[in-house]
Amino acid sequence: MFASVLSAAIFGMEVREIQVEADVSDGLPSFTMVGFPSAQVREAQERVRTAFKNNRLSLPPKRVTVNFAPADMKKEGAGFDLPVAAAVMAAAGILEPELLKEVLIVGEISLNGEIHGVSGVLPRVIRARELGLRFCIIPQENLREGRLVRDMQVVGVKTLTDMICCLKEPQMYTYPEPEVEKRESQEEKGVDFADICGQEAARRAAEIAVSGFHNILFIGPPGSGKTMLARRLPTVMPKLTFEESLEITKVYSVAGLLTEKDPLIRKRPFRSPHHTSSPQALAGGGRIPGPGEITLAHRGVLFLDEMPEFSRKSLEILRQPLEDKEIHLSRAAGTYTFPASFMLAAAMNPCPCGFYPDMNRCRCTPGEITHYLGKISQPLLERIDICTEVPAVSFSKMKKRIQGESSAKIRERVEAVQEIQRKRYQKEEICFNGELDGRMLEKYCVLTRAAEEILEQAYGQFQFSTRAYHKILKVARTIADMEKSEKIQSEHICEALTYRAYDKKYWS
Ligand SMILES: [Zn+2]
Structure with missing residues (x-):
């Protein structure tokens, strides 16, 4: 039988959906993984198989094939253990394949069937919300992290058995509204x-x-x-x-x-x-x-x-x-x-x-x-x-x-x-x-006549580079904003010049 479930991989900061497919068919008992898995992902088969055994879930003595799609990019990380387990269970008839529809699963499994937390859960849950999925199954350790995403049902699981229960009866585990943590940071005692x-x-x-x-x-x-x-x-x-x-x-x-x-x-x-x-x-x-x-x-x-x-x-x-x-x-x-x-x-x-x-x-x-x-x-x-x-x-x-x-x-x-x-x-x-840069500097850094004269004089005296000149303008703009002044006045330019004077002093 064939079954498939959605998971996701993190590439840099980008989330890419990975379809984890499993097929269980007659033949010599084996467990094969294809679809460009890294060595680490390939190890999932050992963990999944042992976790099944230790949870009294019998994997039929048949040929099990797992595929990761799309196959053109290498799959890394331990987060694929749980979706592999789910897909294999469905393909082996332990679960209805229907139950895996529109669900995103991620998590690492230990040999005794416990689920461990993984990194990058938050961006994956955000992606699931964008895709409009029903819910996400993530490790219990990452539950608070997953719940930060508003308007997305997230379930935390601790064991393989938990996952089965939650796939069978999601309404028992999901909440109408994820608890959004609004706890204000207590007045930080730190530095001041x-x-x-x-x-x-x-x-x-x-x-x-x-x-x-x-x-x-x-x-x-x-x-x-x-x-x-x-x-x-x-x-x-x-x-x-x-x-x-x-x-x-x-x-x-x-x-x-x-x-x-x-x-x-x-x-x-x-x-x-x-x-x-x-x-x-x-x-x-x-x-x-x-x-x-x-x-x-x-x-x-x-x-x-x-x-x-x-x-x-x-x-x-x-x-x-x-x-x-x-x-x-x-x-x-x-x-x-x-x-x-x-x-x-x-x-x-x-x-x-x-x-x-x-x-x-x-x-x-x-x-x-x-x-x-x-x-x-x-x-x-x-x-x-x-x-x-x-x-x-x-x-x-x-x-x-x-x-x-x-x-x-x-x-x-x-x-x-x-x-x-x-x-x-x-x-x-x-x-x-x-x-601010070239064009915008001209537009937003308007000087008064007096300020312009000071800047011109300083320019002649210190021979600034163009970049240095731009920096003076930018800093003067901020100083003027601090004084709520629309135009840059001479005192703003003077102060901005002092911040250039130091690097002239040391690096001239
Ligand atoms: Zn010295």
């Missing part, structure tokens, strides 16, 4: 901008950066609080909407990084890969690549501490996603695209010892300093809009421990500024000032 004393200039730069989604670089001696500042960037970003949360959760689902208890990601990601991280770890590695750090930082912050210590190759990998907001990885089986709309924050010492330009303390030779700064390529530097110094905190400030403004306060302002941008760019493909 209030913890930082002093550093007004760097705080201001950070607020501008977040408001306009500009990439930012903190330069300063060791221990001045660069990392502390960067860690607090996500806390002043606007709170995630449910759709954004789901989008990020999808990425973490594919990466297998969700927790069983509370799978929905409610906080903006902050990823801080170590400087020894390989280019693959940043971009996403593997024959069928999974999300790398760049993608895990989607809609949040990617923080590179001690940026010059990263290998050149790792840093160069950032350039394309910084431009395109997504990353493309080519493999033999095709090109995979992952989302990568992140804000880049980087921190570095100004020289190997960390104290340049304080010549009383810096022990480095000019050659060493040039070499150190030279590790950051000009093209990468040009993608960082704001560069700010984080000086060592003076003893008197440290002693007074003046509390800074809280993240919640700053976030209110940031949200207002982002709202201005949202309205302005409604008809454009961008959302933030940080994404």
Whole structure:
């Protein structure tokens, strides 16, 4: 007898439907799998057969053939165990083949018939909803994750027997309305901008950066609080909407990084890969690549501490996603695209010892300093809009421990500024000032006469590159938005110029 059931595979972030077909017919007892399964998928036959035996489900001594369609792409992962088991059961007469219609099944089986969780359940359930299926059967471990999808019936199963019961009487297991978890994140106790004393200039730069989604670089001696500042960037970003949360959760689902208890990601990601991280770890590695750090930082912050210590190759990998907001990885089986709309924050010492330009303390030779700064390529530097110094905190400030403004306060302002941008760019493909380019710069960055004169003067004096000139305009646009000014005034241009002055100072 023949039976078939729908399952799905994950290719990058993309979900592809896979039809799992089974046929049980007379002949020498055997179990064959065709349709381009990987070695790992092929092992399903051993697990399924043993799980059947241990659950007193007798597989008739016949010829069993399982096929995965379409056959033109390689099937990877352990998620096919459960659909294979279901298709074989139906083909062997244990289940009515009718029961498998319009159902999506995914899950891994252990030898005793228990079902284990798999990664990438969320995108599969979303796909099932798009296809208008009746319901999905997923491992119990992934149930909360699957239930995040509204308007889709999802059933969690723990054992092979569970699956049989639920296929026979789905109404007993599905719920009219999946419980959508609306639990508000409790006021996060974590980090807060209030913890930082002093550093007004760097705080201001950070607020501008977040408001306009500009990439930012903190330069300063060791221990001045660069990392502390960067860690607090996500806390002043606007709170995630449910759709954004789901989008990020999808990425973490594919990466297998969700927790069983509370799978929905409610906080903006902050990823801080170590400087020894390989280019693959940043971009996403593997024959069928999974999300790398760049993608895990989607809609949040990617923080590179001690940026010059990263290998050149790792840093160069950032350039394309910084431009395109997504990353493309080519493999033999095709090109995979992952989302990568992140804000880049980087921190570095100004020289190997960390104290340049304080010549009383810096022990480095000019050659060493040039070499150190030279590790950051000009093209990468040009993608960082704001560069700010984080000086060592003076003893008197440290002693007074003046509390800074809280993240919640700053976030209110940031949200207002982002709202201005949202309205302005409604008809454009961008959302933030940080994404402005040639044509749009001209259209949206209108300067007052006085501001224009200052910019012209600075241009003559410092000989900016075109890119640098654009960056000044973008940052000035954000500063003007923070002051609710339609036109860019001279003080906005002046402030924007100071953020260029630092990288002129170090890299000229
Ligand atoms: Zn030094």
